[in-house]
Structure formats: C-alpha cells, structure tokens
Amino acid sequence: MSGPGFLLSSWPWRSAGYLLTGAVTGAVALVVIAATAAAGVVLAIVLVGLPLLVLAALAGIPVAWVERHRMRLIDVGPAVDQHRAPSAPGLWAWLTCRMREQATWRELGHALLFAVLLWPVDALVVAVALLAPLSMVATPLLMRTVGGGEEVKVLKLWTVTTWPAAFAMAVLGVVLLGLCGYVLGVVAGARAALTRVLIASREADLGTRVVELTRSRLRLVDAFEAERRRIERDLHDGAQQRLVVLTMTLGLARLDVPPGPVADQLAKAHEEAETALEELRELIHGIHPKVLSDHGLPAAVADAADRSAIPVDVELALPGRLPQAVEAAAYFVVCEALTNIARHSGASRAEVSGSHRDGRLFLHVRDNGRGGADAAAGTGLTGLADRVSALNGRIALSSPPGGPTLLRVEFPCVRTDRSA
Amino acid sequence: MRTDRSLRVVLAEDSVLLREGLIGLLGRCGHDVVAAVGDAPALLAAVEEHAPDIVLTDVRMPPGFQDEGLHAAVRLRGKRPTLPVLVLSQYVQRTYASELLDSGDGTGVGYLLKDRVGQVADFVDALCEVADGGTVVDPEVVRLLLRRHRDPLERLTAREREVLGLIAEGKSNGAIARQLVVSEAAVGKHISSILSKLDLPPADETHRRVLAVLAYLRA
Numbered sequence: 001m002s003g004p005g006f007l008l009s010s011w012p013w014r015s016a017g018y019l020l021t022g023a024v025t026g027a028v029a030l031v032v033i034a035a036t037a038a039a040g041v042v043l044a045i046v047l048v049g050l051p052l053l054v055l056a057a058l059a060g061i062p063v064a065w066v067e068r069h070r071m072r073l074i075d076v077g078p079a080v081d082q083h084r085a086p087s088a089p090g091l092w093a094w095l096t097c098r099m100r101e102q103a104t105w106r107e108l109g110h111a112l113l114f115a116v117l118l119w120p121v122d123a124l125v126v127a128v129a130l131l132a133p134l135s136m137v138a139t140p141l142l143m144r145t146v147g148g149g150e151e152v153k154v155l156k157l158w159t160v161t162t163w164p165a166a167f168a169m170a171v172l173g174v175v176l177l178g179l180c181g182y183v184l185g186v187v188a189g190a191r192a193a194l195t196r197v198l199i200a201s202r203e204a205d206l207g208t209r210v211v212e213l214t215r216s217r218l219r220l221v222d223a224f225e226a227e228r229r230r231i232e233r234d235l236h237d238g239a240q241q242r243l244v245v246l247t248m249t250l251g252l253a254r255l256d257v258p259p260g261p262v263a264d265q266l267a268k269a270h271e272e273a274e275t276a277l278e279e280l281r282e283l284i285h286g287i288h289p290k291v292l293s294d295h296g297l298p299a300a301v302a303d304a305a306d307r308s309a310i311p312v313d314v315e316l317a318l319p320g321r322l323p324q325a326v327e328a329a330a331y332f333v334v335c336e337a338l339t340n341i342a343r344h345s346g347a348s349r350a351e352v353s354g355s356h357r358d359g360r361l362f363l364h365v366r367d368n369g370r371g372g373a374d375a376a377a378g379t380g381l382t383g384l385a386d387r388v389s390a391l392n393g394r395i396a397l398s399s400p401p402g403g404p405t406l407l408r409v410e411f412p413c414v415r416t417d418r419s420a
Numbered sequence: 421m422r423t424d425r426s427l428r429v430v431l432a433e434d435s436v437l438l439r440e441g442l443i444g445l446l447g448r449c450g451h452d453v454v455a456a457v458g459d460a461p462a463l464l465a466a467v468e469e470h471a472p473d474i475v476l477t478d479v480r481m482p483p484g485f486q487d488e489g490l491h492a493a494v495r496l497r498g499k500r501p502t503l504p505v506l507v508l509s510q511y512v513q514r515t516y517a518s519e520l521l522d523s524g525d526g527t528g529v530g531y532l533l534k535d536r537v538g539q540v541a542d543f544v545d546a547l548c549e550v551a552d553g554g555t556v557v558d559p560e561v562v563r564l565l566l567r568r569h570r571d572p573l574e575r576l577t578a579r580e581r582e583v584l585g586l587i588a589e590g591k592s593n594g595a596i597a598r599q600l601v602v603s604e605a606a607v608g609k610h611i612s613s614i615l616s617k618l619d620l621p622p623a624d625e626t627h628r629r630v631l632a633v634l635a636y637l638r639a
Binding site: 233236237240241242244245247248249250251252254255270273274277278281284285289290291293294295299302303306307 | 511513538
C-alpha cells in the first residue's frame with residue numbers, strides 16, 4: 001500500500017467495493033435479524049415463535065459465510081469455515097452440532113456487532129471518502145449544468161463563482177481522491193482484520209483442525225478395530241465351521257473305508273484338512289483374539305504369556321474393562337514385545353505388569369536379557385510406537401547394553417464397566 | 421473306540437451344519453442325541469427336560485456370540501455338580517478351561533478344541549471319559565501349560581510333567597504306558613511321585629488324579 005502504485009492498482013476500488021457491499025450486507029442483516037427476532041419474541045407465546053428464535057440465533061452463520069466470501073475482495077489469505085461437519089446426516093444432527101459449537105456463537109456475536117455498529121461505519125467511510133472528492137472533481141461540470149455557469153456550492157460549504165476556482169477545486173478533488181484511496185484501503189483492511197479475528201481467526205482455525213484431526217484419527221483406529229473383529233467373526237462363522245465339518249466327514253469316512261490306497265488318500269486328505277484348520281485357527285487368533293473381547297486385557301495377556309517361548313510372569317490387575325481400541329493396542333504391544341524378547345534378547349524370563357490409575361493405563365514389560373534393543377533398528381518398535389501414539393499414548397524403551405530391557409507404555413483411558 | 425455304552429447326549433451348537441454333522445457322528449458311534457439346540461437358554465431348558473448322560477456344547481453361541489455356551493455349562497454344573505459336560509471351543513484358552521474346571525468338583529468335565537471332532541475315535545473316547553466322571557483337557561491347552569514352569573510344577577521332573585499332561589488329556593494308566601513305551605507299573609510310580617510332590621495325600625484314587633490335573637491347570 002506504500003507508493004503511488006497502490007492508487008493505480010485495483011486495490012482502492014476493491015476496498016471501496018468491500019466497504020460498499022459491507023454497508024448493504026449489514027443493513028440487510030439488521031433488517032432480517034431484527035424482524036426474525038421480533039417475530040420470534042411476539043410469537044413465542046404461541047410456541048410458533050420458538051423456531052424463529054432458533055433461526056435468529058443461527059443468523060450468524062449465513063452472515064459469517066457472506067463475510068468470509070466478501071473478505072476475498074481485499075484479503076488473499078483463506079478464510080476457512082470453522083464449523084465441524086455434523087456426525088450424522090439430517091437436520092437435527094446439524095442443528096445440535098451447530099448449537100454446541102463455539103464458532104456458532106462467535107458468529108452470532110459478529111453478526112450483531114456488524115448489524116448494529118459496523119455497517120453504518122462502512123457506509124459513512126465510503127460516502128465521505130468517495131462522494132466528497134468526486135463531487136469536487138465534478139465542480140466544473142456542475143457549474144456548467146446545475147449552476148448555469150454562474151455559481152455552484154461545493155460540498156454545501158464553499159461557493160465557487162469563477163471558472164478558475166472551479167477547475168482548481170477539481171484539481172483539489174483529484175488530489176483528495178488519491179488521499180481517500182489510501183483511507184479506503186486502511187479502513188477496509190482494518191475491517192477485514194476485525195472480521196477475521198471474530199469469525200475466521202487463523203489460530204482458532206488451526207486449533208479446530210488439530211482437534212478434528214485427533215478425532216478422525218481415533219475414529220480411524222476404532223474403525224480398524226471393528227473391521228478386525230468383523231473379519232475374525234466372518235472367518236469363525238464361515239470357513240472355520242465348514243472346515244470342521246469337512247474334517248469330521250473325512251474322519252467318519254475313514255472309519256468306513258477298508259485299508260488300501262483309497263484309505264491312504266483319505267488319511268492324507270484328512271491330515272491336510274486338519275492342518276488347514278490349525279493354520280486358520282492361528283490366523284484368526286492373530287487377527288483378534290477372542291479372549292480379549294470376552295475376558296479383557298489381563299486374561300488376553302495371560303494367554304499371550306502362555307504362548308510365549310520363554311516363561312513370563314504376569315501381574316496385571318485391572319478392575320473393569322478398558323475401551324476396545326486401548327485393549328487391542330495394549331494387547332498387541334505386549335505380544336510384539338514378548339515376541340521381540342523371545343527372538344532377540346536372550347532372556348530367560350520376562351515379566352508383564354500393569355495398572356490403571358489417574359485415568360491412565362500403565363504397562364511395563366521387562367526381561368533379564370542382554371539389552372541393547374534399539375528403537376531405530378527395526379520396524380517392530382516403530383510400528384508399536386505408531387499404534388500407541390494413535391491413541392495419544394506414550395512409549396519408552398530403556399535397554400542399556402548388558403540389560404535389562406524395560407518397555408514402558410501408557411495410554412490415557414477411562415475404565416468402562418463393560419461386563420465380560 | 422469305546423462302544424460299551426450308549427450315551428444320551430444333549431447337544432448345543434448354533435451352526436446348523438456342524439450340529440447335523442455331530443448328530444450323525446454320535447449316532448454312527450452308537451450314542452443318542454436326545455436334544456439338539458442352537459442357543460444357551462434352549463440348552464438349559466433341554467437339560468432340564470431330558471436329564472442327559474452328558475452335555476456337549478459349543479463355547480460361542482447366540483445371542484451375544486461370546487462365551488454363552490461356556491457360561492451355560494458352568495451354570496448347569498452349579499445346579500448339578502455331577503452333570504458331565506464336554507465343551508467344544510474354537511480356541512484354546514486357559515481362561516475358558518479354568519472357568520469350566522472350577523465348576524462343580526472338577527470331575528466329569530472336558531474342554532476340547534472343535535478341531536478334535538475330526539479325530540472321530542479320540543473324540544468319542546473323550547466323550548465317554550467325561551461321561552464316566554473323568555477330566556479331559558485339550559492337548560493344545562496341555563501343551564501351552566507345559567511351557568509354563570512355575571510352582572508347584574517346578575518340583576516335578578520333565579517325565580513327571582509329561583505324565584501329568586497325559587493324565588490331563590484324559591488318558592488311563594495303560595494308555596499312558598503305551599504312549600511313553602514304559603511299563604504300567606512305571607507310570608504308577610510316576611503318578612504316586614507326582615501326587616506326593618503336589619501334596620495330594622492318598623485318598624480316593626480317581627479324585628486325586630483330577631486334583632492333580634486341576635493343580636496343573638491352575639499353576
């Protein structure tokens with residue numbers, strides 16, 4: 001805005017356009033909001049007015065929408081809508097979502113301020129900054145037409161009677177017009193900045209986005225867990241049952257067939273089917289262990305300890321249940337840790353302990369191995385860290401050379417009293 | 421395969437396919453399925469009505485598809501501690517086995533993987549064993565537990581743990597002797613050594629065997 005280039009650009013006109021449309025929008029907003037609110041108050045006695053009052057309370061939303069679009073006239077930065085998408089389709093979900101949002105009430109405040117105070121200012125500035133210099137520029141023309149070449153009153157203040165004075169006034173008007181261009185720019189910029197603070201602050205926008213991202217990440221984790229359970233159930237109710245029936249049929253057939261090549265083939269088929277069944281069972285267990293959903297984390301960890309190649313002591317006391325996503329993440333962390341210990345640590349004993357206090361689940365997995373585990377070395381630990389951080393948990397590994405190795409994990413979570 | 425007696429069986433299994441298969445299998449082996457039901461409440465009612473020799477049930481059943489079958493079995497044993505129950509599970513889980521074995525006095529219960537029905541003869545033998553008041557635990561559970569070296573089992577020798585594992589699978593002394601290729605007397609010696617190490621003083625012989633299995637499972 002510094003330098004004469006500003007006056008030659010489109011910015012003065014954009015500023016003027018911004019303030020002018022602001023004045024119009026503000027006036028319309030005032031009329032509509034006042035009419036809706038007044039009608040609502042009057043009709044509230046017969047209850048018909050209540051929806052109207054709700055409508056008036058939501059008036060900030062369309063006003064803010066228009067304002068954000070208008071802002072593009074003079075502000076290149078994006079003005080992002082801070083409203084969240086409602087969690088469910090339908091008018092009611094939309095309405096409750098909007099009513100709970102801080103943004104809605106900020107926008108209502110902005111709309112009221114705009115309708116009562118800001119638009120007259122817009123109108124005044126535009127009027128003074130444009131009309132005054134323009135009418136001065138037009139002095140010679142006015143003198144020729146309205147004044148009949150004799151005299152003309154400029155801005156109703158000064159009387160000009162001579163042509164040179166009229167032209168001097170016109171030149172003064174052009175200069176003034178240039179100055180007013182700056183004034184328009186400054187005022188419009190200030191107005192846009194104020195609007196941004198009220199309804200499209202970049203910082204608030206960032207905060208909202210972080211919250212939304214965190215939520216969507218949690219939703220993703222939940223969806224992922226639900227999908228695992230669905231796959232587990234489908235395999236269980238479908239393929240596994242059929243394979244059991246198949247092995248049973250083959251087993252029965254073997255009883256009926258006399259020894260010979262057919263019996264041998266049948267025996268082979270029977271064995272293959274049993275192997276397939278066993279592999280499927282392991283696969284299903286790996287996808288989502290049933291004991292975890294039925295009996296919760298302590299039972300599932302005890303089960304994992306049973307399956308571990310080295311002896312594992314489990315000391316995990318958790319009254320009640322934890323959110324499913326946390327239970328699953330904690331379980332897979334423990335499994336992965338135990339696998340790592342068995343594979344790499346050279347430990348002869350491991351211990352899993354844990355507790356829930358102050359709204360957090362704490363898990364410790366330690367071993368008496370040679371230590372030196374490096375979080376950066378493999379993908380295993382990174383995978384664990386990702387799983388944990390998706391639930392806002394923390395993971396810490398202490399593994400000095402020579403051992404012992406201690407893995408600490410914590411999750412923020414509340415106990416649920418989901419019965420087993 | 422033991423065919424010395426015909427058992428009256430109440431069967432609970434929600435998969436129609438498997439239910440029909442089991443009815444056929446048991447019929448083929450000379451046993452009589454007096455009622456075949458698809459959920460836990462129906463199981464409780466059927467046992468009330470038919471007073472069977474043994475109950476054969478799936479763990480996971482409607483409506484919740486969690487462990488309704490197991491809970492029904494535990495409830496039945498709570499009412500009639502001597503009612504033999506064989507539970508079939510799609511999964512090997514010590515938690516399920518312990519829950520079942522803690523019901524009643526631990527005799528006449530079995531916990532087997534569903535896969536075992538494919539080994540028809542073994543499966544039907546296990547059924548008879550349970551009906552006769554024995555305790556049968558799936559070899560897979562036994563295998564899992566063998567890995568755990570904890571008190572009081574730490575006092576047992578490897579061979580003794582092996583013998584105890586076979587007892588838990590419901591095998592008789594003769595069967596154990598054949599499997600380990602030793603004399604039946606040697607098995608008897610191992611067993612008395614196990615019983616003394618587990619602090620089970622001489623009493624009724626069958627009962628002590630079951631207690632040893634329970635000690636083993638709870639270790």
